[in-house]
Amino acid sequence: MLEQLKAEVCQANRDLLAHGLVVGTSGNVSQRDGHSGLVVIKPSGVAFDALRPEDMSVVDLQGNVVEGPYKPSVDTASHVYVYRARPDVHGVVHTHSPYATTFAIRGEPIPVLTTTHASLFGGPIPISGYAVIGEEEVGREIVAHVGDGTSVLLRSHGVFTIGTDAQRALRAALYTEECAEAAHLAMLRGYVEPMAPDVVRASREWYLYGYGQQPVGAGS
Amino acid sequence: MLEQLKAEVCQANRDLLAHGLVVGTSGNVSQRDGHSGLVVIKPSGVAFDALRPEDMSVVDLQGNVVEGPYKPSVDTASHVYVYRARPDVHGVVHTHSPYATTFAIRGEPIPVLTTTHASLFGGPIPISGYAVIGEEEVGREIVAHVGDGTSVLLRSHGVFTIGTDAQRALRAALYTEECAEAAHLAMLRGYVEPMAPDVVRASREWYLYGYGQQPVGAGS
Amino acid sequence: MLEQLKAEVCQANRDLLAHGLVVGTSGNVSQRDGHSGLVVIKPSGVAFDALRPEDMSVVDLQGNVVEGPYKPSVDTASHVYVYRARPDVHGVVHTHSPYATTFAIRGEPIPVLTTTHASLFGGPIPISGYAVIGEEEVGREIVAHVGDGTSVLLRSHGVFTIGTDAQRALRAALYTEECAEAAHLAMLRGYVEPMAPDVVRASREWYLYGYGQQPVGAGS
Amino acid sequence: MLEQLKAEVCQANRDLLAHGLVVGTSGNVSQRDGHSGLVVIKPSGVAFDALRPEDMSVVDLQGNVVEGPYKPSVDTASHVYVYRARPDVHGVVHTHSPYATTFAIRGEPIPVLTTTHASLFGGPIPISGYAVIGEEEVGREIVAHVGDGTSVLLRSHGVFTIGTDAQRALRAALYTEECAEAAHLAMLRGYVEPMAPDVVRASREWYLYGYGQQPVGAGS
Numbered sequence: 079m080l081e082q083l084k085a086e087v088c089q090a091n092r093d094l095l096a097h098g099l100v101v102g103t104s105g106n107v108s109q110r111d112g113h114s115g116l117v118v119i120k121p122s123g124v125a126f127d128a129l130r131p132e133d134m135s136v137v138d139l140q141g142n143v144v145e146g147p148y149k150p151s152v153d154t155a156s157h158v159y160v161y162r163a164r165p166d167v168h169g170v171v172h173t174h175s176p177y178a179t180t181f182a183i184r185g186e187p188i189p190v191l192t193t194t195h196a197s198l199f200g201g202p203i204p205i206s207g208y209a210v211i212g213e214e215e216v217g218r219e220i221v222a223h224v225g226d227g228t229s230v231l232l233r234s235h236g237v238f239t240i241g242t243d244a245q246r247a248l249r250a251a252l253y254t255e256e257c258a259e260a261a262h263l264a265m266l267r268g269y270v271e272p273m274a275p276d277v278v279r280a281s282r283e284w285y286l287y288g289y290g291q292q293p294v295g296a297g298s
Numbered sequence: 299m300l301e302q303l304k305a306e307v308c309q310a311n312r313d314l315l316a317h318g319l320v321v322g323t324s325g326n327v328s329q330r331d332g333h334s335g336l337v338v339i340k341p342s343g344v345a346f347d348a349l350r351p352e353d354m355s356v357v358d359l360q361g362n363v364v365e366g367p368y369k370p371s372v373d374t375a376s377h378v379y380v381y382r383a384r385p386d387v388h389g390v391v392h393t394h395s396p397y398a399t400t401f402a403i404r405g406e407p408i409p410v411l412t413t414t415h416a417s418l419f420g421g422p423i424p425i426s427g428y429a430v431i432g433e434e435e436v437g438r439e440i441v442a443h444v445g446d447g448t449s450v451l452l453r454s455h456g457v458f459t460i461g462t463d464a465q466r467a468l469r470a471a472l473y474t475e476e477c478a479e480a481a482h483l484a485m486l487r488g489y490v491e492p493m494a495p496d497v498v499r500a501s502r503e504w505y506l507y508g509y510g511q512q513p514v515g516a517g518s
Numbered sequence: 519m520l521e522q523l524k525a526e527v528c529q530a531n532r533d534l535l536a537h538g539l540v541v542g543t544s545g546n547v548s549q550r551d552g553h554s555g556l557v558v559i560k561p562s563g564v565a566f567d568a569l570r571p572e573d574m575s576v577v578d579l580q581g582n583v584v585e586g587p588y589k590p591s592v593d594t595a596s597h598v599y600v601y602r603a604r605p606d607v608h609g610v611v612h613t614h615s616p617y618a619t620t621f622a623i624r625g626e627p628i629p630v631l632t633t634t635h636a637s638l639f640g641g642p643i644p645i646s647g648y649a650v651i652g653e654e655e656v657g658r659e660i661v662a663h664v665g666d667g668t669s670v671l672l673r674s675h676g677v678f679t680i681g682t683d684a685q686r687a688l689r690a691a692l693y694t695e696e697c698a699e700a701a702h703l704a705m706l707r708g709y710v711e712p713m714a715p716d717v718v719r720a721s722r723e724w725y726l727y728g729y730g731q732q733p734v735g736a737g738s
Numbered sequence: 739m740l741e742q743l744k745a746e747v748c749q750a751n752r753d754l755l756a757h758g759l760v761v762g763t764s765g766n767v768s769q770r771d772g773h774s775g776l777v778v779i780k781p782s783g784v785a786f787d788a789l790r791p792e793d794m795s796v797v798d799l800q801g802n803v804v805e806g807p808y809k810p811s812v813d814t815a816s817h818v819y820v821y822r823a824r825p826d827v828h829g830v831v832h833t834h835s836p837y838a839t840t841f842a843i844r845g846e847p848i849p850v851l852t853t854t855h856a857s858l859f860g861g862p863i864p865i866s867g868y869a870v871i872g873e874e875e876v877g878r879e880i881v882a883h884v885g886d887g888t889s890v891l892l893r894s895h896g897v898f899t900i901g902t903d904a905q906r907a908l909r910a911a912l913y914t915e916e917c918a919e920a921a922h923l924a925m926l927r928g929y930v931e932p933m934a935p936d937v938v939r940a941s942r943e944w945y946l947y948g949y950g951q952q953p954v955g956a957g958s
Contacts, residue, residue, distance in 0.1 A: 102696070183631045183701075236632075263705060473762060487922070497868070546853060614852070702927070
């Protein structure tokens with residue numbers, strides 16, 4: 079079942095490794111099927127470069143396994159919590175990408191220091207409270223802090239991003255790390271004043287209505 | 299039309315990714331055709347590793363699309379502004395390369411700390427004022443600050459480089475990042491005195507007349 | 519003899535290079551054969567990308583060469599010391615991975631700053647005293663400081679990890695570097711309070727009993 | 739002529755790029771032929787990944803071109819100066835590797851902070867005075883500061899390493915960067931006391947007589 083979606087989610091998980099966003103077996107991508115409401119997600123503890131479409135787990139919105147040869151990701155309860163709470167979200171990505179994780183460790187949002195950050199995210203990338211892994215507590219923190227954005231730092235843990243599909247959530251994860259790297263490196267040389275809110279807003283509005291091949295929407 | 303130039307500009311755009319100068323879909327290369335005056339430029343929001351020669355946009359010097367299946371880069375108005383203002387320039391490159399961007403964020407020129415920087419650029423890499431993306435304002439900042447050099451930092455944004463063709467502009471982008479990395483890392487350990495202007499000048503003159511297989515000119 | 523194990527240990531050594539954990543010829547992986555008690559280890563001073571299964575050295579638990587065309591690793595005496603002292607250990611990995619080495623240089627344990635670190639290691643990664651290379655003194659420092667963990671920093675030197683096989687030791691080496699990178703980068707921006715011991719303990723217990731496709735045990 | 743040596747020097751130049759030690763066209767490797775005394779060196783301003791054995795320049799010890807389709811490296815006068823002054827040296831490598839270059843910029847030797855550094859180099863990697871590029875002044879600085887070691891930082895410029903052949907000089911360049919990275923990163927977190935001279939000496943002596951498949955000698 080859901081063969082096409084399993085292939086896409088498998089590839090998106092492999093792309094996490096190719097983009098340098100994950101190490102070992104940590105991190106995962108899921109996507110919700112718009113028709114059935116089922117979710118395709120990475121199995122737990124399997125290496126990214128060994129993943130095949132048929133290894134993917136299919137779960138329902140309560141996290142019950144519907145298909146797949148392995149236990150699903152330990153973050154499954156949190157992914158499905160997000161999907162239940164946010165009908166607009168159909169893709170979730172989780173990484174421990176190194177520069178973003180420095181902000182998660184320090185309990186600091188990523189400040190807006192570049193036009194890229196302003197355009198893609200429209201404000202600081204927020205930081206959640208600490209959550210225990212394995213149950214839906216991580217999902218609750220994501221929903222509570224992500225607001226109308228697409229990226230949130232989980233305290234002492236890493237990054238969760240959301241989108242209207244897995245590709246858009248993956249793109250948000252990639253740019254979260256790019257913005258975190260630029261901010262971290264610039265801040266190492268001393269305090270930097272964040273961009274003014276009205277300048278950030280103008281840059282975001284330009285991006286939403288002027289960039290790419292079509293209107294991109296708040297979820298991209 | 300311009301098939302050879304589209305292939306070259308496509309490859310130069312892909313090289314941005316191969317050299318680690320860009321992430322996602324940000325950044326772009328264009329080149330002006332000396333004969334027709336038309337400009338070949340990357341389409342907007344298309345991934346670098348998916349780019350094909352036939353995807354390239356061809357625009358005139360006012361930025362009107364002459365050929366191509368996609369909307370051209372959102373930076374098109376600024377590229378053609380540069381080409382109109384600088385008849386000597388036939389290649390423009392834009393990146394958000396990470397170390398150079400730290401200087402753009404902090405509003406600081408890249409100081410001359412190495413013989414490589416002195417030889418390739420002949421002075422500090424200048425920093426522009428802040429410009430709104432999407433119209434020719436970015437182009438005006440480039441022209442106003444690049445002087446007789448080949449690289450300029452756009453405030454809170456990234457890097458623009460120019461050259462007598464796209465390859466030379468790409469080379470300037472690569473060395474801008476190398477010089478920024480060396481300067482950033484060295485400055486993290488404490489203040490460093492920049493090289494003296496007369497030493498910089500001597501190194502630049504040696505490079506212009508002694509390096510490579512032929513005289514390289516101010517644009518390379 | 520031990521052809522299968524030689525192929526696996528050869529691959530694990532090559533993986534050190536693929537994961538960016540080693541440079542040149544420094545670093546090594548060994549595994550003890552559970553049946554014969556013999557140890558397969560990298561030969562000394564051979565480049566990782568040139569290693570073939572038939573190049574591997576087979577030594578006994580006193581470090582005497584049993585088979586192989588080359589001298590075994592200079593760390594052989596220390597590997598076999600660990601195997602003699604720890605019957606539960608069947609894999610040993612040694613790297614100079616750059617971020618972990620900064621803690622080895624500074625004589626500081628890697629503090630627990632992330633859920634990944636807490637889950638995988640259950641506490642700070644300890645730091646040994648200084649040991650002369652080439653005899654079993656390095657092995658003594660490893661055994662004295664690794665406790666019930668899987669990773670130890672060797673003062674002014676690098677990282678040693680252990681596991682129930684070479685793959686698990688390799689995984690510990692990979693995550694030691696990931697945790698070290700996150701900690702180093704976060705600490706560059708100022709002091710960070712380590713995670714509270716009871717939070718670390720809860721995260722470790724969840725990992726031991728909830729993660730992956732089967733119970734993972736203290737050695738993984 | 740010297741076909742075998744041209745192939746080897748070509749490969750060593752390409753390896754500079756593969757190891758991440760160079761950017762663009764900067765950096766070069768040469769080797770002296772023991773029989774004829776001629777030197778094979780990289781041509782000037784040619785990209786590393788485009789180099790072919792037949793592109794190599796062959797020069798005599800005064801730097802006169804004997805064979806090759808291109809102008810030889812702009813550092814040729816300095817390479818042959820080193821070969822004339824040091825009959826024991828048959829390989830020279832030049833890089834701008836980023837971490838080592840931070841020490842060159844700051845005018846600081848690389849202190850001995852690890853057993854790797856102690857074993858491979860036996861003391862701090864020295865820093866030269868400033869030298870103008872293009873004539874033999876760079877070569878004079880190398881010879882004046884390298885002492886009985888294999889690596890020297892050229893002030894405000896980069897790294898030169900020497901060896902009994904190009905492979906050994908390349909290895910010294912690789913380890914210079916590894917040692918520089920570890921030292922730079924560790925020093926960013928605060929002052930670090932270098933290893934004591936007698937500990938460094940013991941580690942170096944162990945390396946010279948105990949490591950690898952044969953005695954390695956001072957030049958390796």
